[in-house]
Amino acid sequence: MTMKQSSPLSRLLRFALVGGIPILLAILFLWAGGWLSPQRLTAGKLVDTLQSGPGEKPGFRRNHAKGLCVIGEFDANGNASVLSKAALFAPGxxxxxxxxxIAGGNPDAPDFAVPIxxxxxxxxxxxxxxxxxxxxAMPFFPLPTPEAFYEQLVASKPDPATGKPDPQKMQAFVAKYPAVKVFGAWAQKYVPSGSWAVDRYNSLNAFNFIDKNGQSHLVRWSMVPQQAWQPISESDHQNKDFLQQDLVKRLAQGPLKWDLIVTVAQAGDASNDASKLWPADRQTINAGTLMLNSTVPQEGGPCNNINYDPLILPDGIAASDDPLLNARSAAYAKSYNRRTQEEAHQAPGEHL
Structure with missing residues (x-):
């Protein structure tokens, strides 16, 4: 009798049943990490591709590497308490x-070169x-899934011979994901601002607010500036650190404020696709005011070792089914682990 050959995974699972639960958990961990399925997109593969552009920058984030810490407080007005039981939405x-x-993995990039x-x-x-x-500071994400984002990173990788992306690879990518054209149309008309202080920042992903009765409300949110918008100037294009210098100057003159605006979805609005805008007539709630009082350099600053994982949520806020959320969380964790290990091996006083 011919025995049907079993897969490596099924053989390992049978072995786990004999060896006990700890081995089974190890197998599931390895599978989740992509070790048993190399073709699967993993956090490590995504982070490797992100850092392949600027090259390794030890001690820095693999994306949004150049930044500045800020300290402040959120003054809730209680309006969002009808949607979420989270304590931070109660008045106080x-x-x-x-x-x-700024976006990108190069901590030395000029501020004017990166519009997002x-x-x-x-x-x-x-x-x-x-x-x-x-x-x-963009209204929607270019693509709906982590796989599409990864394929974009691969397709847009510069050809060593030309220093530019291969046009044929980019054309094939756009043909596969035509939704990216919508983002391209927005980007062509977008005028960068002259300050971090005047930008509107959007969650992009949807989340669920859970009220005191256990009811779920699908939402997105934005930080809407109280400071008047201004475009990037010609002098800003001559100063590689104009965003940081502008913020320090503004905060020396007084606090900067944003309103936390929560947008409530209606039936049919996408919960799992950050590339789709919700209609402009959706209900909005002003949940309170963010007030930033001071800034600190990120090297050694209080924000440097915070992993801004979007799935670290209080009671009253829960993730939606958007696949980008789990991918962001996993990639942030991978990046955080790498850069903190790199920092631990740097000599005292060495620049991060």
Whole structure:
């Protein structure tokens, strides 16, 4: 009788049943990490591809490497309490440790060369619960899935011979993911601002707010600036650190403020696709005011060793089914582990 050959995974699972639960858990961990399925997209593969552009920059984030720490507080007005039982939405103030950054893995990149900026915040309630959120100054994400984002990174990788992406690879990518054309159309019309302080930062991903009755409400949120918008100037193009210098100057004159605006979805609005905008007529709630009071360099600053994982959520906020959330969380963790290990091996006083 001919025996049907079993797969490596099934043989390992049978062995785990004999060897006990710890081995089974190890196998599941290895599978989740992609070791038993090399073709699968993993956090390590995604981070490797991100850092392949600028090259290794020990001690820095693999994306949004150039940034600045900020300190402040969130003053909730209680309006969002009808949607979420999270303590930070009850009237009162919550300390915030944040970070402004520009996209990309090069900590020495000129501010004017990278039009997409980010705001990351960690809210810490008196009970110790945290809400961490990373937002971007663009209205939607270019692509719907981690796999599509990874393929974009690969397709846009510069050809060593020309120093530019291969046009045929990019054309094939756009043909496979035509949704990216929508983002391209927005990017062509986008005018970068002259300050981190005047940008609107959006969650992009959807989340669920859970109210005191256990009801779930699908939402997105934005930090909307109270400071008047201004475009990037000609002089800004001559200063590689104009964003950081501008923020330091502004905060020396007084606090900077944003309104936390929560947008509530209606039936049919996408919960799992950050590349799709919700209609502009959706209900919005002003949940309170973010006030930033001071800034600190990220090297040695309080934000430097915070992993702004979007899935670190307090009771009252839960993840949606957006696949980008798990991918972001895993990639952030991988990047955090790498850079903190690199920092541990740097000589005292060595620049991060």
């Amino acid at each position: 103030k919550t300390p915030v440790t944040g970070r402004f950054a 900026r980010s705001m990351a915040l960690a809210f810490t309630s008196p009970s110790g619960q945290q809400w961490r959120t990373g937002m971007n």
